[in-house]
Amino acid sequence: MQTHLFAQDDDMWYVITDGPMKILKVNTAIAILGGKPQMVEKPRAEWSTKDKKKANLDNVAKDILYNTLDKNMFSKIKTCSTAKEIWEKLTQLCEGNDQTKENKLTVAIQKFENAKMKAGETVAEFDERFSNIVCELISLVKIYTNREIALKVMRALPKE
Incomplete structure (x- = not known):
């Protein structure tokens, strides 16, 4: 169980630093000889429960970030649409360039x-x-x- 928690924490940090997760699958329409298979976005209808949780991590991360901010700071980031945008804005506001x-x-x-x-x-x-x-x-x-x-x-x- 602990391994699963750490993996989710890594995924959460990935969402904050790199942006929302894309749910991908192997593109079976294209055969790759001797190389890595090509990945394409998986349709929502094919998402597993695990895929849905990963896709929702950006919302979870945004909620965590929102709940740590006072009204003044929240007003400065409320227009950001992803956890990554929020993190970058907070970094800029708090640390500066x-x-x-x-x-x-x-x-x-x-x-x-x-x-x-x-x-x-x-x-x-x-x-x-x-x-x-x-x-x-x-x-x-x-x-x-x-x-x-x-x-x-x-x-x-x-x-x-």
Whole structure:
């Protein structure tokens, strides 16, 4: 049973990344000598229960994606017709294109370089704020060594 679940998960991910599944069958009208048989779309009347489940995976994937979004995000993807379109739109909205990612990285690096403990800020508050900056950098694939982070923290603390 577990194998079946993993296969369905793989099919679900395929639908999200590559689009709705096409239900195919071997084209018996064309004989292929020594090669792969030609595949053609299977008529709905010939679909098995398994074929119907695979064909419906796009609807299941869309439903899962819809149920994870708040009203604001849903309004941005509601015109998408496939799970793949939804996924691509969400990726664009949340991650941005390469230029957007580069801009986010530049801003995060500037936050790191300019980090200073503010007047009246406790060490715990500064630590939380600085940790958020480091986490943001990690999410943008910019990693500092522990030594670099420790030196930055030391420079960011007030002289007192």
